[in-house]
Amino acid sequence: xxxxxxxxxxxxxxxxxxxxxxxxxxxxxxxxxxxxxxxxxxxxxxxxxxxxxxxxxxxxxxxxxxxxxxxxxxxxxxxxxxxxxxxxxxxxxxxxxxxxxxxxxxxxxxxxxxxxxxxxxxxxxxxxxxxxxxxxxxxxxxxxxxxxxxxxxxxxxxxxxxxxxxxxxxxxxxxxxxxxxxxxxxxxxxxxxxxxxxxxxxxxxxxxxxxxxxxxxxxxxxxxxxxxxxxxxxxxxxxxxxxxxxxxxxxxxxxxxxxxxxxxxxxxxxxxxxxxxxxxxxxxxxxxxxxxxxxxxxxxxxxxxxxxxxxxxxxxxxxxxxxxxxxxxxxxxxxxxxxxxxxxxxxxxxxxxxxxxxxxxxxxxxxxxxxxxxxxxxxxxxxxxxxxxxxxxxxxxxxxxxxxxxxxxxxxxxxxxxxxxxxxxxxxxxxxxxxxxxxxxxxxxxxxxxxxxxxxxxxxxxxxxxxxxxxxxxxxxxxxxxxxxxxxxxxxxxxxxxxxxxxxxxxxxxxxxxxxxxxxxxxxxxxxxxxxxxxxxxxxxxxxxxxxxxxxxxxxxxxxxxxxxxxxxxxxxxxxxxxxxxxxxxxxxxxxxxxxxxxxxxxxxxxxxxxxxxxxxxxxxxxxxxxxxxxxxxxxxxxxxxxxxxxxxxxxxxxxxxxxxxxxxxxxxxxxxxxxxxxxxxx
Numbered sequence: 001x002x003x004x005x006x007x008x009x010x011x012x013x014x015x016x017x018x019x020x021x022x023x024x025x026x027x028x029x030x031x032x033x034x035x036x037x038x039x040x041x042x043x044x045x046x047x048x049x050x051x052x053x054x055x056x057x058x059x060x061x062x063x064x065x066x067x068x069x070x071x072x073x074x075x076x077x078x079x080x081x082x083x084x085x086x087x088x089x090x091x092x093x094x095x096x097x098x099x100x101x102x103x104x105x106x107x108x109x110x111x112x113x114x115x116x117x118x119x120x121x122x123x124x125x126x127x128x129x130x131x132x133x134x135x136x137x138x139x140x141x142x143x144x145x146x147x148x149x150x151x152x153x154x155x156x157x158x159x160x161x162x163x164x165x166x167x168x169x170x171x172x173x174x175x176x177x178x179x180x181x182x183x184x185x186x187x188x189x190x191x192x193x194x195x196x197x198x199x200x201x202x203x204x205x206x207x208x209x210x211x212x213x214x215x216x217x218x219x220x221x222x223x224x225x226x227x228x229x230x231x232x233x234x235x236x237x238x239x240x241x242x243x244x245x246x247x248x249x250x251x252x253x254x255x256x257x258x259x260x261x262x263x264x265x266x267x268x269x270x271x272x273x274x275x276x277x278x279x280x281x282x283x284x285x286x287x288x289x290x291x292x293x294x295x296x297x298x299x300x301x302x303x304x305x306x307x308x309x310x311x312x313x314x315x316x317x318x319x320x321x322x323x324x325x326x327x328x329x330x331x332x333x334x335x336x337x338x339x340x341x342x343x344x345x346x347x348x349x350x351x352x353x354x355x356x357x358x359x360x361x362x363x364x365x366x367x368x369x370x371x372x373x374x375x376x377x378x379x380x381x382x383x384x385x386x387x388x389x390x391x392x393x394x395x396x397x398x399x400x401x402x403x404x405x406x407x408x409x410x411x412x413x414x415x416x417x418x419x420x421x422x423x424x425x426x427x428x429x430x431x432x433x434x435x436x437x438x439x440x441x442x443x444x445x446x447x448x449x450x451x452x453x454x455x456x457x458x459x460x461x462x463x464x465x466x467x468x469x470x471x472x473x474x475x476x477x478x479x480x481x482x483x484x485x486x487x488x489x490x491x492x493x494x495x496x497x498x499x500x501x502x503x504x505x506x507x508x509x510x511x512x513x514x515x516x517x518x519x520x521x522x523x524x525x526x527x528x529x530x531x532x533x534x535x536x537x538x539x540x541x542x543x544x545x546x547x548x549x550x551x552x553x554x555x556x557x558x559x560x561x562x563x564x565x566x567x568x569x570x571x572x573x574x575x576x577x578x579x580x581x582x583x584x585x586x587x588x589x590x591x592x593x594x595x596x597x598x599x600x601x602x603x604x605x606x607x608x609x610x611x612x613x614x615x616x617x618x619x620x621x622x623x624x625x626x627x628x629x630x631x632x633x634x635x636x637x638x639x640x641x642x643x644x645x646x647x648x649x650x651x652x653x654x655x656x657x658x659x660x661x662x663x664x665x666x667x668x669x670x671x672x673x674x675x676x677x678x679x680x681x682x683x
Contacts, residue, residue, distance in 0.1 A: 002044070002051045009050060012042065017272040032130060032379045035272050036372055039279020056277040063274025064128075064337070065241035066266040069223050071129050071150045072245030073252060073262070074141040087148045090315040091155020094333055097314075098124035098307035099163075105303050110296060116358055119167045119347045123367055124304045126160040126339030129153055130275070130375050131332055131382035133267055138386040139432060142254075145325035148315070149332035154242050157339050161236050164343050171350050171358070186233035191243060194226050199247045203539045203621065206251060210419060210536065212467065216261050219248065236342055253538050253570040255426045257467035278337055278375070282368040296366035301373045308334045327385045335378035336371050343367075406430060409438045409495040411486050412457045417501035420533035422464045424657075425499050427537065427570040428529070428563050429470070436471035438493055442485035443478050451476065482516050487523040495526055497563070502532035502656070521630055521660055527556055527563070530658040535621070540655060542622040543568055546605065546614065547579035548635040551627055552586030556662030560627060561590055564659075568598035578605035578614065608639040608646070615650035623655040630660060 003009060016038045021031035042049040102121030106112040112120060129150065135141050165183060205218055226244035227237030252259050309330050316326035344367040347359030410425045412418055425437055439461040441454035458474040465472035473493075479485030490498060500517060517530055545564060551557060568575045575598055577587055584602040591600055605614070618624055626643060629636040647656060 001048050003049060004051070004053075006055070009053075009055065012050060013273065013276060016042075016276060017268070032133065032275055033376050035275035036279040036282075036375055039276040040282050040284065040372070041279075042276075043280030043282075045280075045283040045285060050280070052277060052280040056273065056280060059270055059273035060277035061237070061274075063266070063270040063272070063277075064238060065223055065227050066270045067129055067132055067274070068238045068242040069245040070136070070263065070266060071132050071153070072242045073249055073259070074136065074254070075147050075150055075246070075249060083144055083148050084151065086144075086315065086319050087151025088155060089318065090148055090152030090311065090329065090333070091159075093311040093314055094127065094152050094156040094308060095125045095159045097311045098304065101307045101310075102303050105299055109299055115167055115170065116347070116363075118163065119343060119359060120300075120363060122160045122163045122167075123336065123340045123343045123370065124300070124307055125163075126157050126336060126343065127153060127308065127333045127374075128157075128335055128337035128339065129332055130335040130337055131378045133271060134379065134382045134386055135328075135332070136263065136267070138390050140328075140386055140389060143325075143328070143389075145321065145328045146332065149329045152315075152329075152333060154239070156333075157236075158239060160339050160343070161239070164339075164346060165234060168346050168350070183234050187230075187235055190229055190233055190240075194229075194240070194243050195247055198222055198226070198244060199251065202248055202251045206536050206539055212257055212261060215258050216265075219252070219258070219262065222248065236339065238339070250541065250572045251538050253427060253572075255429065255431070255468060255470075255570055256423065256538060257464060258538075260468045278341075278371060281341070282372050283365055284369075293362045293365045296362045297369035300366045300370045304336065304370050304374055305334060305377060324385055324389055327381060328389070331378050331382035331385055334381070335375045337375065340367060340371060405435070405494075406433055406497065407435050407438065407493055407495045408497045408499065409440060409486075409490060409493065410461065411498065411500045412439055412441045412454070412461060413482070414501055415453065415457050415460075417531075417533070418457050418460050419464065420537065421499055421501055421531060422461050423537050424529065424531050424533075424567075426465070426468060426470065427567050428497065428499070430566065436473050437465060438473045438475070438489070438495065439465075440475045440477060440486060440489050442482045443476060444482070445478055445480055483519040483523050486520060490524050490526055496559070496662070497527045497529065498524055499529045499531065502530050502658075525663040527559055527662040528658075528660040529563075530660075532656045534653060534655055537623075537655070538571065539621055540571055540573060540623045541619075542573050543571070543575045543625055544614065544618050544622060545575060545577050545625045545627060546608070547577060547583055547587065547627045548608070548629055548637060548640065549580045549583055550635045551579070551583050551629070551661070552590075553634045554629070554661045554663070557586075558590065560659050560661045561587065562594075564625065565591070565596040565598050568600075569596075574599040574601065576600070576617075577602045580604065608637075608643065611646040611650050618651065618654055620653065623657060624651050625657045625659060627659045627661070630663060633663060 003012070016035065020034035020038055024031055024034040040046050044051055099118075099121045102124040103117050106117035106120050107114075110117075110120075132141075132150075135143075135146055140146060166180070202218075202222065206215065209215060209218070223241050223244050226240035228240070230240030230243075231237045252262070312326055312330035312333060315321070315329065316323075321329075344359055344364055348357055348361075348364050350358040352358060406429070408425050408429055410421050412421065422439075429437065439458055441458055443451045443454055454476050458476060462472055462474060475489060477485045477489060479488070486498070486500075489495070498520070500520065502517075521528060543564065564575065577584060577600060579587070579602075581604055584604065588600075588602055614624075624647075626647070628640055628643065
């Protein structure tokens with residue numbers, strides 16, 4: 001020992017990643033804690049089984065960037081706009097309170113000099129989202145408290161790294177005021193480049209390449225490019241990784257296969273590697289060998305935890321947050337790792353004129369204890385709070401969750417539209433729904449050779465669904481015609497939503513929707529989505545909905561509004577509604593009373609005959625949604641029959657979705673849920 005053969009090193013690490021969660025689950029201890037303690041045990045300061053070689057440096061850095069990237073990628077940008085003041089408040093308090101308390105303790109209790117006291121206080125001010133994977137595992141990543149903690153993290157860490165740059169720059173030669181101006185200027189320019197260029201490059205790439213492995217590698221290239229560029233200008237790479245996650249957030253929906261791949265690889269390999277590497281740095285023997293190290297470690301742990309608790313408690317008090325939300329914020333922001341390591345290692349390398357180090361060995365060892373102690377507390381508290389929140393969610397379902405049962409059927413016929421229809425169905429599906437998706441291919445009895453082609457389409461749909469860990473039931477059905485095959489499947493499986501592709505016209509005289517879709521709307525009273533995708537759905541930046549007058553009186557009103565809100569939430573895109581004043585009032589009231597997360601604006605628009613004004617509003621990377629009506633329904637008007645002409649003329653190069661609301665009596669009547677009297681602003 002230590003083992004140096006790469007094969008056995010990788011075997012030992014994978015064994016820890018595999019067995020540590022199994023063993024600790026029985027003890028109700030988060031696996032994150034087990035990874036860190038495993039690193040202590042096998043590392044150079046434990047039994048010496050492994051050295052902290054280049055593989056731990058490499059995979060550890062990837063894991064650290066992964067945590068920051070995932071945290072920003074999982075954020076709900078619509079929520080962030082609403083909670084930005086709370087996130088900024090938490091970030092400033094998470095920085096200011098530890099800095100003030102830490103400086104006072106370092107000067108009065110530990111007797112540090114000014115520069116050492118400031119730099120050590122910066123270790124208390126920073127924090128790393130080590131326990132964020134716990135939140136991901138319980139499906140709580142989009143809670144407001146989690147988004148506040150994530151936003152506060154980047155504020156606190158940015159200020160901490162600026163302190164590190166200032167203190168570190170004081171001990172460099174030939175440092176002038178231009179150094180600081182140049183540093184700030186480079187960071188601003190780099191941030192502007194990432195914000196402007198990366199999403200445009202990402203949108204261009206995703207439109208041309210839909211292979212999952214290629215997309216995954218492309219995303220990692222952008223993450224490490226952003227992190228590397230941030231390091232080049234003198235800041236830590238975690239800021240670049242976080243910023244890249246923010247700008248790619250809209251392009252990677254939560255329900256997409258790409259998001260599933262990103263989470264899987266990170267949680268299975270890179271993040272555990274990082275945690276094990278953190279444990280290997282910690283030297284518990286040094287606390288016994290140096291008497292002062294215990295005192296330094298004790299002060300650092302107490303001040304570190306107390307200051308973060310005060311920051312979370314104060315933020316919760318100012319904004320009247322619940323106790324569980326305050327505990328979750330404290331749990332997420334109490335752990336230290338990345339920025340703390342950067343601060344202590346930089347301070348330990350600075351040599352003073354008298355030959356001593358700015359931060360001595362006692363501070364270095366105390367920082368290691370601070371890391372392990374705060375990671376343990378953070379993991380235990382986050383795990384306990386997350387469990388409690390999940391139990392409350394499951395034991396107290398809302399009436400709406402009980403009433404809304406969903407069964408989504410995707411009718412597949414064209415091999416070129418399988419991917420787009422599946423991605424639409426995945427985004428229309430409620431997160432956490434227990435109902436599987438259903439995919440159907442109808443084989444005509446007079447065309448038996450088409451069965452193999454249909455099975456290939458169903459197999460492709462299965463691969464897309466399995467990549468997101470969602471169950472898909474597939475049916476290859478013989479029938480005398482397509483419409484009867486689909487309608488019988490709808491009835492047999494109690495389907496609530498039917499997703500089909502728009503008819504591909506082969507002759508100019510053919511109807512816009514085609515005979516199959518037209519007959520389906522007559523035979524199926526459930527909600528029908530007819531989709532035409534010219535571009536990948538995840539590249540859409542805005543939804544424009546044209547809604548007919550009196551749509552609020554249709555039985556399926558509430559269901560299509562819910563689906564549109566869910567689609568907008570998945571795409572992190574705002575929604576623009578166009579309709580008459582009365583209908584807009586109903587939509588606005590229902591949207592706000594049911595607490596939709598997506599941003600919406602309303603515009604009075606009554607002329608379906610002339611769509612030119614709407615065409616000017618819709619850009620190429622935006623999607624038009626037409627809420628239609630069947631003949632004989634309350635909201636039907638003759639101009640809906642002329643809709644295909646306007647769509648072909650003005651929106652032939654755009655993504656278009658047609659929604660036909662459900663007409664079954666079992667649907668909840670929207671008029672019963674609409675509360676009048678709320679203010680409305682129409683522009």
